[in-house]
Amino acid sequence: MQLSFFSRRLGVFARLAAGTFLLTFAILGVMLEASLGFSSAQADSGQANFSLQPVVYDPTNPLTESYFIFDSKPGIVVKSRVRVTNTGTATGSVSLYPVDATTGQTSGAVYLNQDDPRKDVGAWTTLGAQQLTLAAGQSQIVSFQVTIPSTVRPGQHLGGIVAENLAESSSPKNNSAIQIKVKNLTIIAIQVNLPGTPVEQLAGTGVQAGGDNGYQRLLVGLSNTGTVMLKPSGTLQVADTHGQVVKTISLKLDTFLPQTAINYPVAITGQALGAGDYQATLILTYGHGQTLHYTTKFTITKQQLVQTFGTNNGKTQAPAGLGGEGFLGLPLWQLLIVVGGGLAILWGVGKTVYGRLAVSRAKVKSADIQSQSSQQFKRPDIRQEPSGIQSKAKRTR
Amino acid sequence: MFRHRSKLVHVAVALVLLVISTMLWPSLGASATYALPILASPTAVCPTPGNNACITNTPTVGLPLNGLDQNVSYTLAFRLNNATPGTWHVTITSTLFTAGSHTLSSTASSVTAVAIVPSCTGSTCPQNTIIYPVAVPAGNTAPAPNTFYDNSPGTQTHGQGTFTIQATIQVTVPANSFTGNYSSTVTISFVSGSP
Numbered sequence: 001m002q003l004s005f006f007s008r009r010l011g012v013f014a015r016l017a018a019g020t021f022l023l024t025f026a027i028l029g030v031m032l033e034a035s036l037g038f039s040s041a042q043a044d045s046g047q048a049n050f051s052l053q054p055v056v057y058d059p060t061n062p063l064t065e066s067y068f069i070f071d072s073k074p075g076i077v078v079k080s081r082v083r084v085t086n087t088g089t090a091t092g093s094v095s096l097y098p099v100d101a102t103t104g105q106t107s108g109a110v111y112l113n114q115d116d117p118r119k120d121v122g123a124w125t126t127l128g129a130q131q132l133t134l135a136a137g138q139s140q141i142v143s144f145q146v147t148i149p150s151t152v153r154p155g156q157h158l159g160g161i162v163a164e165n166l167a168e169s170s171s172p173k174n175n176s177a178i179q180i181k182v183k184n185l186t187i188i189a190i191q192v193n194l195p196g197t198p199v200e201q202l203a204g205t206g207v208q209a210g211g212d213n214g215y216q217r218l219l220v221g222l223s224n225t226g227t228v229m230l231k232p233s234g235t236l237q238v239a240d241t242h243g244q245v246v247k248t249i250s251l252k253l254d255t256f257l258p259q260t261a262i263n264y265p266v267a268i269t270g271q272a273l274g275a276g277d278y279q280a281t282l283i284l285t286y287g288h289g290q291t292l293h294y295t296t297k298f299t300i301t302k303q304q305l306v307q308t309f310g311t312n313n314g315k316t317q318a319p320a321g322l323g324g325e326g327f328l329g330l331p332l333w334q335l336l337i338v339v340g341g342g343l344a345i346l347w348g349v350g351k352t353v354y355g356r357l358a359v360s361r362a363k364v365k366s367a368d369i370q371s372q373s374s375q376q377f378k379r380p381d382i383r384q385e386p387s388g389i390q391s392k393a394k395r396t397r
Numbered sequence: 398m399f400r401h402r403s404k405l406v407h408v409a410v411a412l413v414l415l416v417i418s419t420m421l422w423p424s425l426g427a428s429a430t431y432a433l434p435i436l437a438s439p440t441a442v443c444p445t446p447g448n449n450a451c452i453t454n455t456p457t458v459g460l461p462l463n464g465l466d467q468n469v470s471y472t473l474a475f476r477l478n479n480a481t482p483g484t485w486h487v488t489i490t491s492t493l494f495t496a497g498s499h500t501l502s503s504t505a506s507s508v509t510a511v512a513i514v515p516s517c518t519g520s521t522c523p524q525n526t527i528i529y530p531v532a533v534p535a536g537n538t539a540p541a542p543n544t545f546y547d548n549s550p551g552t553q554t555h556g557q558g559t560f561t562i563q564a565t566i567q568v569t570v571p572a573n574s575f576t577g578n579y580s581s582t583v584t585i586s587f588v589s590g591s592p
Contacts, residue, residue, distance in 0.1 A: 052589065053481070066481040066590020087478075101591075106531055108544040109591050110488050115538060158592065178469065178494065178568060178579050185586040212504055213468065213569050215530060229592055252526065254486075254549055255592055267528060310466065344413050348406065355403070 048092020048136070050163040052188040055081040055141055067189035074194060075150040081143045082161060082188065086134035093133045093166040096142060098125035101158040101189070103224070105262050108254035111160045111187050121159025121190050124148055131166075146192060154196020155227025155258055160187045200287030201226035204294030205261065207280040209273070209301075211308035216268040218298070220282060222253075223261035230256045232292070234284035236266055241277050251284065272309070275302045470509070470567045478559045479548070479589060485556060486547035488586045489531075490539040494568070496577030501570065506533035506581075508545040510565040523548035523556040533566065539584055 057064035070078045086092060097114050100122035104110040112122070128143040144161065163186045205221030218238070224230055231253060238247040249266055256262075282294040479485050489508065494501035507530040513522070526549050534540040545564060548556030 051478075062481075063483050063590065063592075066483040066485070067592075102541055104488065104541065104543045105534075106527070106543050108486055108488075108547065108549070109588070110542045110544060111586065111588065112541055113490075113539055116541075156592075160588070160591075162586075178471070179581075180471065180473075181580065181582040182473070183582060183584040184475075185584060187586050187588045187591075189588065189591040191592055213507065213530075213567070254526070254544065254547070265532070267530075341413050351403070351406070 046090035046136075047088050048086050048090050048094070048134070048165060048167060049088035049184070050092070050094045050134075050165055050186055051085045051087050052161060052163050052186050053083045053085070054188070055083050067191065069191045069193070070146065071193045072146075072148055074148050074152050076148050078146040078148065078192075079143065080145075081141050083139055083141050084132055084134070084163060085139040086136055089136050091133065091135045093131060095131050095162075095164045095166055096127050096129060097162055097164070098122045098127060098144075098190075099160055099162055099187075101160055101257060103255070103257045103260040103262050105265065106254075107256055107262065107264060109158055109189070109229075109257060111162065114162065114164070118159075121146065121157050121192055124192075125159060125161070125190060127161065146190065148192065148194070152194060153227060153259070154194050155198055156229050157192040157194065158229070158257055159190045159192075161190065162187050196227065198228045199226035200228055200230060200290050202230060202232055202256070202284060202286050202290070202292045204282050204292060204296065207282075207296050207298045208263070209298055209304050210265070211268070211304075214309055216272045216305075216308050217265045218268065218280065219263040220251075220266055220280075221261070221263050222256070224256045224258050226287075227258050228287070229258060230286040232256060232284040232286035234282070234292075237281040237283075238273065239279045239281070243279075246273065246278075253284075256286075272305075273300055275300050275305055466572050467570045468567050469570060470565055473564045473566055473583070473585070474514075474561070475564075475585060476559060476561050477587060479556055481590060482554070482557060483590050484547065484549045484592075485587065485589050486544045486549060486591065487562075488542035488588065489533050489545050489564075489583065490542035491533050491535045491581050491583045492539050493535050493537060494579040494581040496575065496579045499575040499577060499579075501535075501568070501574065501579060503535045504532060505569050506535060507531060507567055508533060508564050509567045511546045512563050514561050514563050517560065520554045521556070521558045523560065530567070533583070535581070539582070542584065542586060 054064060054066075054068055058069075061069065063069060068080060068082075070080075072078050084094065084096065086094075098118070098121070099111045099114065100116070100118050100120045101109045101111050112118075124146045126145050126147065129140075132140055132142070134140060165184050201224070203223045203225055205223050207221065208219045209216075210219045211217040218236070220236065222232075233252040234250075236247075236249045236251055237245055238249075239245045247268065249268075251264075251266065253264065277297060277299050279295065279297050282292065282296075284292040284294075286292070475487075477487070491506060493503060494505060509530045511525065511527070511529070517523070523546075525546055527545060527547055529545075531543050531545045533545075534543055546562060
């Protein structure tokens with residue numbers, strides 16, 4: 001008895017449709033199984049990892065244990081050494097290169113990429129080796145020199161030496177929508193102090209409204225036009241058109257390098273600022289008793305609010321948590337269609353099977369009935385006797 | 398009569414199957430999984446003494462596209478060792494999330510929280526001064542990084558030792574994003590000692 005959905009009762013059209021659906025479902029099932037659950041490449045127990053440390057340091061200045069500080073003059077070549085250690089558990093290769101430093105947008109010294117142009121300490125520094133291969137626990141001392149130009153701005157200059165692990169971690173290849181590769185760098189700073197009257201000077205360059213993903217921010221433009229590093233702190237006050245102070249925000253910035261500028265993001269907490277005109281008053285103290293007083297106007301537009309908060313108005317929102325839609329990632333309406341289609345298949349298959357069973361039983365029953373009928377109506381082979389003898393046979397029974 | 402009705406039923410079922418298949422085909426290009434945070438328990442024996450940090454997981458995240466703006470988070474875990482006194486900080490930058498010719502916004506990612514696991518108490522714990530969220534810079538080439546964790550101002554003892562740190566990074570995926578597997582290279586830099 002053939003119990004296949006692809007019965008001869010279905011036309012070619014129906015068979016193709018059923019086949020397409022089953023194929024789609026099969027592919028979807030494979031993809032679901034492949035991508036469900038965690039997907040993460042755990043760090044191998046054996047991997048290389050690199051650290052940088054000065055070989056010698058000034059015992060009177062503990063900071064020199066952590067990074068290089070050179071008090072020098074223009075036109076001088078400063079020579080020193082850095083210890084590169086593979087602190088991991090496997091042999092690995094590391095790339096070494098010098099870079100310039102700059103001020104990060106959220107303040108603090110950050111270090112530029114290998115491909116970025118070098119104009120300051122990064123350009124002055126030459127390493128004795130560009131690439132090393134070290135066994136686990138092995139160290140190697142690399143010499144380097146800093147050639148200070150004859151003509152150069154006085155004050156503080158900052159760069160660094162980067163140790164880039166040439167093994168890049170990658171997430172496993174699967175059907176996940178977002179995959180991350182991670183590069184791990186270790187950087188040691190090189191600070192060069194050149195003689196000259198230190199200039200401590202900070203300037204405000206503007207305030208702009210901004211923000212996204214539910215976080216409203218004011219971008220405060222700042223520029224260190226002096227010759228030394230600064231760590232400003234103070235307050236930002238925001239007043240509306242009536243002069244009423246609507247926000248007072250404390251600020252504390254990290255290292256701000258000389259001859260750099262940033263748009264420092266100030267987060268608006270609590271009730272967000274609505275659309276309109278405002279006045280910002282920035283008061284920052286820095287250096288040796290220096291103070292910046294900066295006042296400027298800015299405008300928040302409705303379009304900016306929409307960009308920050310979407311169609312919701314209101315206070316700054318926390319980031320949305322994790323979320324998925326429906327079961328197995330399918331929206332409800334798609335799920336209903338899939339379930340409905342499955343039920344339709346079952347109904348069709350069941351109907352076909354039942355029909356065949358019914359036909360089969362009917363045939364069997366019919367065969368039984370015919371068999372019984374043939375037995376009931378079967379007569380013995382009796383020859384025709386003369387009438388007198390038959391009558392006598394009947395009487396004797 | 399019964400035979401004709403049966404055929405009509407079968408054709409109707411076939412039509413339903415075709416419609417379902419047509420609706421399901423677009424979702425084959427996207428990952429039909431529930432968005433999950435990815436966190437691997439640190440298993441690497443790292444770091445060892447010396448100023449360095451090592452990453453202990455490489456996360457991936459699945460995200461079904463449903464026609465709405467969505468936020469998805471992943472956790473970046475790393476171990477950090479600092480043996481010398483003074484300030485240090487950890488910076489982050491990245492390349493754009495890219496799937497073929499399609500990219501997410503340069504402002505798609507931000508660090509929303511950083512925690513030491515297990516939580517740290519005592520005079521050796523880092524004094525983190527960073528306020529979150531911190532934008533993760535992104536570009537065709539990784540731009541200048543942002544500091545997302547630090548030990549500043551550091552005293553003689555604060556920030557010395559080994560710490561397991563977990564950073565939560567949120568990625569905003571707009572409703573009109575193209576389906577695909579988006580990949581980004583995130584660069585973490587441990588600056589051991591810096592003014």
